[in-house]
Amino acid sequence: MDEQARHLWIASHILPHEAEVRGWLRRHVHTLSRADADDLIQEAYARLWLADFSRITHGRSYLYTIVRNLLSEHARRARIVPMERLGEIEALRIPSEEPGPERQVTARQELEQLERILETVPGQGRRAFRLQKFQGLSQREIAQEMGISEKTVEKHLADALLRILEALSEEKNSRTTDSEASEHDARHSRD
Numbered sequence: 001m002d003e004q005a006r007h008l009w010i011a012s013h014i015l016p017h018e019a020e021v022r023g024w025l026r027r028h029v030h031t032l033s034r035a036d037a038d039d040l041i042q043e044a045y046a047r048l049w050l051a052d053f054s055r056i057t058h059g060r061s062y063l064y065t066i067v068r069n070l071l072s073e074h075a076r077r078a079r080i081v082p083m084e085r086l087g088e089i090e091a092l093r094i095p096s097e098e099p100g101p102e103r104q105v106t107a108r109q110e111l112e113q114l115e116r117i118l119e120t121v122p123g124q125g126r127r128a129f130r131l132q133k134f135q136g137l138s139q140r141e142i143a144q145e146m147g148i149s150e151k152t153v154e155k156h157l158a159d160a161l162l163r164i165l166e167a168l169s170e171e172k173n174s175r176t177t178d179s180e181a182s183e184h185d186a187r188h189s190r191d
Contacts, residue, residue: 007134013059016107045136117167125160
């Protein structure tokens with residue numbers, strides 16, 4: 001599988017579940033800081049990049065499994081592990097239910113929306129964002145890959161994220177305005 005195909009596979013099978021996994025970590029691993037959760041997600045993407053995608057039938061379950069394994073590995077390597085964390089890791093139950101057709105359609109639409117918005121982000125910001133989110137590279141690795149400073153990578157990522165969030169907000173506001181106008185028209189047509 002070539003690099004572009006790998007990017008697309010991760011974007012369509014894994015990326016839609018990242019927020020869900022982050023929420024799952026917040027709810028179940030209370031001793032994990034936000035920075036540790038970010039590092040864990042980055043490591044999960046790095047492991048995913050090395051995986052044989054043809055053998056992965058359920059991206060969501062695979063991502064949860066990687067994250068749980070990483071938590072266990074970190075606990076084994078740590079010199080001091082809070083007892084609370086050990087209990088949390090043991091108690092984790094990986095949601096294995098397959099998303100229904102509605103969730104699959106929604107995830108596909110969200111991915112298409114992100115790809116469409118990402119095309120409006122200027123070249124360097126778009127590339128840095130893709131390297132971080134699709135390849136799981138750290139800012140340092142992105143800087144090396146792009147031949148720029150880490151500070152510049154940080155600026156590109158912040159700019160890309162800001163543009164994406166603004167575009168999402170504009171689309172949401174547009175849908176809300178359209179919906180309100182439709183309701184207004186419907187009310188007045190009944191009068």
